[in-house]
Every structure is written in structure tokens, then in C-alpha cells.
Amino acid sequence: MRHSCPNAILHSWARLSVLILLGCASAAAPAPVHGEPVSEDRKASLDHLLRQDCGSCHGMTLQGGLGPALLPERFAGCDVDSIADMILYGNPEKAMPPWKDLLSQAEARYLAERIKNKGSN
Amino acid sequence: MTDYRYVLRIVAVAAAVLLGAAGASRADIALYGTGDLGIVIERAAGSVVIIDTTDVTVRSRVEGLGDLSHASAVFSRDGRYAYVFGRDGGLTKVDLLRARISKRIVQSGNSIGGAISQDGTLIAVSNYKPGGVRVFDAQTLDPVADIPADMGDGTLSKVVGLVDAPGQQFIFSLWDAGEIWIADFMDRAHPKIRKYRDVGKNPYDALITSDGRFYVAGLFGEDGLAKLDLWAPDKGVTRILDGYGRGEEKLPVYKMPHLEGWARAGNYLFLPAVGRHEVLVVDADTWQEVTRIQVHGQPIFAVARPDGRQVWVNFAHPLNDTVQVIDVPSLDIAQTYTPGKAVLHMEFTPRGEQVWVSVRDENRVDVYDTRTMQVLKSLKADKPSGIFLTARAGRIGL
Numbered sequence: 001m002r003h004s005c006p007n008a009i010l011h012s013w014a015r016l017s018v019l020i021l022l023g024c025a026s027a028a029a030p031a032p033v034h035g036e037p038v039s040e041d042r043k044a045s046l047d048h049l050l051r052q053d054c055g056s057c058h059g060m061t062l063q064g065g066l067g068p069a070l071l072p073e074r075f076a077g078c079d080v081d082s083i084a085d086m087i088l089y090g091n092p093e094k095a096m097p098p099w100k101d102l103l104s105q106a107e108a109r110y111l112a113e114r115i116k117n118k119g120s121n
Numbered sequence: 122m123t124d125y126r127y128v129l130r131i132v133a134v135a136a137a138v139l140l141g142a143a144g145a146s147r148a149d150i151a152l153y154g155t156g157d158l159g160i161v162i163e164r165a166a167g168s169v170v171i172i173d174t175t176d177v178t179v180r181s182r183v184e185g186l187g188d189l190s191h192a193s194a195v196f197s198r199d200g201r202y203a204y205v206f207g208r209d210g211g212l213t214k215v216d217l218l219r220a221r222i223s224k225r226i227v228q229s230g231n232s233i234g235g236a237i238s239q240d241g242t243l244i245a246v247s248n249y250k251p252g253g254v255r256v257f258d259a260q261t262l263d264p265v266a267d268i269p270a271d272m273g274d275g276t277l278s279k280v281v282g283l284v285d286a287p288g289q290q291f292i293f294s295l296w297d298a299g300e301i302w303i304a305d306f307m308d309r310a311h312p313k314i315r316k317y318r319d320v321g322k323n324p325y326d327a328l329i330t331s332d333g334r335f336y337v338a339g340l341f342g343e344d345g346l347a348k349l350d351l352w353a354p355d356k357g358v359t360r361i362l363d364g365y366g367r368g369e370e371k372l373p374v375y376k377m378p379h380l381e382g383w384a385r386a387g388n389y390l391f392l393p394a395v396g397r398h399e400v401l402v403v404d405a406d407t408w409q410e411v412t413r414i415q416v417h418g419q420p421i422f423a424v425a426r427p428d429g430r431q432v433w434v435n436f437a438h439p440l441n442d443t444v445q446v447i448d449v450p451s452l453d454i455a456q457t458y459t460p461g462k463a464v465l466h467m468e469f470t471p472r473g474e475q476v477w478v479s480v481r482d483e484n485r486v487d488v489y490d491t492r493t494m495q496v497l498k499s500l501k502a503d504k505p506s507g508i509f510l511t512a513r514a515g516r517i518g519l
Contacts, residue, residue: 051165052463052481053438056376059208060164060190064231065249066279066296066325066377090373095323095341097373102439 038110046110054111057095062115067096075116083112155200155217159468159510161479161486162205163503164189169205170502171217172477174470174510177488177498181220187211187227193234193381193507196514197259198241203509204259206235212246214262217511224262228255236285239517243306245283245291252277254293254304256312266312272298282327282338282380284518286351294324294338294347301327301338301349301358320347320358325395328380329518337361339380341395348408361408362401371396376421376437381519384425384432386449391432393420400434402452414452417443422466426491427473431455435464435478444478446494456494460487465505471512479505 038046051060057067068074075083087108090098099108158180160169168184186192188209195204202223203215210229213222231250237243243265244257253269270278278297286292289306301320305313322342329336329351336349345363350356378393385391389411390403400423402411418440425432432447442462448455462482469476475497478487481504490497513519 048482053375055190056438059188059231061188061208063188063209065191065208065233066281095325095374095377097375099373099375101373102375 036104036106038106042107043110046107047114050111050114067094070115072116072118078116080109080112080116083116084108087111153218155511157470157511158200158217159477159508160194160203160205160215160217161477161502161505162189162192162194162507162509164192164481164506165504167207168503169194169203169215171220172486172500172508174475174477177475177500179500179502183215183220183222185222186213186215186225189506191233191506194509195235195237195244195519196509196511197237198514200511200514203511204235204237204244206232206246208232210246210248210250212244212257212262226257226262228257228264233279233281234283236283236291236518238285238289238291238306239287240289243289243309245285245304247280247283247293249279252279252295252297254280254283254291256291256304256306256309265309266304266306268302268304268312268314270295270298270302281325284327284329284336284381286329286336287333287517290351292327292329292336292349292351294320294327296323296325299324299342301336301347303354315354317349317358321345321360325377326380331385331517333517337380339378339392339395341374341377344395346392362403362410365394365401365410369397372398372419374419374437375439376419376441378420378437379422384423386425386429386432389449391423391425391447393423393434395419400432400447412452414447414454416447416454417445417457423447424467424469424476425449426476427469427471431491433467433476435467438463441465461485466507468508468510470510477508477510479508481505 057065058070059065062070088100090096157175159172167186167189168182170182171180173180187207190208192207205213210227210232212228213225216223229248232246232248235246242259244259246255256266270280272278278295280293281296283293291304294301299322301317303315321340324338325341327338334352338347344365345360347358348361349358374396388405390405392401394401399413400416400420401413404411418436420434421437423432423434430449434445442459444458444464445454446456461480465481466479467476476489486500486502486505488497
């Protein structure tokens, strides 16, 4: 039995609507292809981004704020790709902005793994 | 003047040391006022530094305040104590003279800011978890009242935009419920709550004008703002700047703007537009839009120099390395600075000759001379965010 994944339906819908708006999927990505590795330097700056800038809404320790907590237990039922999609495409109903203009898919997947597995530290 | 004062301080410290040797318990405090002091939040370290705007120095550091991301502070009316509101629900009373914590409680799971009552006896904190407002005695931090932000079905709304208002009132907005509430503490044992419903979708922050008359909440979920005239509370909440961006697509909002410290300069009010690279200029009498100023990024704070001649603006991620200065008479951008990554806050000295600017990722606070427009001095601080000077003690809504 699969655990529920927060916002899974909404984010899929949001992604679909983004894709429809843009006309096609490839136009959405300013960014590298799926598997391109994220450099160690970039990982460090993404860790910083997670704490400091995602932290604007989710709290610096990801315990939540205006946005929900981003702790591993909340995402137990989510695969990394769904979390990455939530980061890339956002959720307009919940004030979560789309980060696709600032992050590549690989970078969003890196953040998704951090959130799902380790939390902020 | 400074030299004279400095000598006085040395004499005072010397006297304190002598008296201290004699065992006098109060003698460890040198004789000086707190009118030129303030604090800078060190958000990651959970500490604050006490700053002096006359000598332009960091005097000392106070540690152990918990999670200070998005922390803010108010001051006791004598300017001696700072009440610091942490993200983790911590409420810490810091003694600026002794440079130490005088009392600390953790009053909720997740909080967003607070206010001090008109008479200085009550501290109110707005909470995300559990959603609502809790009120404490300013002296002891003992609980006085708990106001859950019940949305009517038992669920609690996150609370934002909490301010003090004349007549021992606290006013705040309910992010999830789209409501504005007034809590009247004239009788502190029996606060009276008045609720305004359906004020608009997702109020994200609010302000009260410096005369204490108008409470204005920004709405994230729609264009426009919700305004309440506290001189005519029976008239209800009205909408201003309704649909100022209708038909235009908003940019992604990576950080919510702040309305506290909303700038009034002459007859104009300046406020950050949500999801737009614009500062809105509003006529303070008619509440109509006068114009929009194109700026570097999405504004977070628009703060007026106390004389109203300039408005300083900082910006949201990823354009947060820049500060722009609007010249009020011409409504042009007079100056653009690039202090470094993550400029988070700006605070003017009470008469406006300096502005202190925190640059988080550079671990620096820059102090500008607002006449020469040059950096007077840079001070080190650990991931600095909010800057709060004791002059706030005498102002409504701060």
C-alpha cells in the first residue's frame, strides 16, 4: 500500500497545465537533460539555497513556516521525481513558486533527494 | 560631543568597576542610555549583536535565542529590553545594558513575529503552529491570553501581520481564513475580539500607518489590499488598489514582500508590488495609485528615510544582491548599489543620517551615510538578517 504524497495530484495537474501553456515539454526546460551531474560546488550552493531561500517560507531548519515543513517523514510516500516536479513547477494554489527558471531538472532532483532523505543538514 | 560622551562612559565604567569591587550588585552597568542602541539578528547562529549607532560599532553578542530565521523584535518603552520573536516559537527578552538574556520562553511550535501594546505591558506573538495569537506579560513573560485563529470549523489559520494599535489593541490577519481580527486588551483579563471576514484571499503581511489610523493587509491570492480605518471600525474593511495588476501575469514569488515599515514620504505611500519588478506609489489621501516605479527585482522592503526624501528598496531571490534608492521628488532611481548576495534588511537611524543594511551571505552589515551616499563603515556579523533600533520603542506598529 502506497503512502500518500502531499500535493501529488495538484502538482501533476499543475505540471500538465504548465506543459499545455508552453505547448510542449521541451520548451519548459532551459536546463540540462535529466541525468547531467551536479558538481560538488553547485551541491554546496544548493544546500545553502535550501536552508536560506527555500527557508524563507519553509523555515531555515525546514520545520515549516508560511509553507509546510519539508521533513523526510512527510515525503515517505513520494518518489524523488514527484518532489522534483513540485520544485520545478510549483503549486499556484499554495503560493509555491515554480523554480524551473532557476534550477535544472538534475538540480531539482538533488534538492528532492536532500529533502526526502536527509533534511537540511 | 562624541568625545565628551566617550569620556563619560569611561568614567562610568571605572566607577562601575570600583563599585563592583565593593560588592554593589547594580554597579556592573555603566551609566548610559539605550537611545542609540539596537540589535542585529544573526539568524543561523541564534544570536543577536547589540549595536551602537553613535560609535558605529558592535558592542556585544548575546547567544542562545534558538532558531532566528525570520526573527523580528520590538522594544520595551524604556528602550532597555528587546523582545525577540524566533521562528521556533521562542520569545526572548534581551537586556541591552547587561547584554544578556533576562527571560526566555518557547511559547509555540512556529511563530512569525510580534508586537508590544500601547502601554508597554503586553507582548503579543503571532503563530503559525498552533495558528493564533498568544499574549504575555511584558515584565515576566507569563501568559495573559491565548487567541486561537479558529476558522469556524475547528481548524486554525496561520496568523500574519500582527501590529499594535492605539487603545491597547492588537490587530492581525489570518492567512488561511482571509480575515482580519482586532483584539482589544483594555481589560486584559477579558480581551474583546472583533472579526472581519472575507477581506480577501491569503493576506500575507500587514502594516499600520504611523498615526495608528489605517491597518492595511497585502493579499497574496489576489491583486489589491484590504484596508481598515480604525477611526471608523464599523465601516468595515474596504479594498484598495483593487486589480492593480489585472490581466498581467505575475512572476514567480520566491519570497513574500514585507509591509512593515511601509514607506510614507510626503503625501505618497510606497509599497512593494507582489510578483512584479515594481514599487507602487499611492496617494495617501485618496488611496489611489499615482504611478509605478520600475525597479531591479521584486521588492521585499520599501523603507523611507525618516525625512521622506528617499526610499530604499531591497529585492527577492535571485536578484537580492542589490539595493536601490528612489528619489522621492522625481520618483527616479537615484542610486543602485550592489552590496553582495542576500541583502535582507535596512534600518534608518531615527533622524535618518545613517541606514544600516544587512548582507547575509557576505556576513556583513554596511552602514551608509545617507547624505554622501557612501558606505561609512562595514561591520562583521554572522549571517545577519533583521536590524532593529530602539527608536522603534516610541513608534506605533513597530
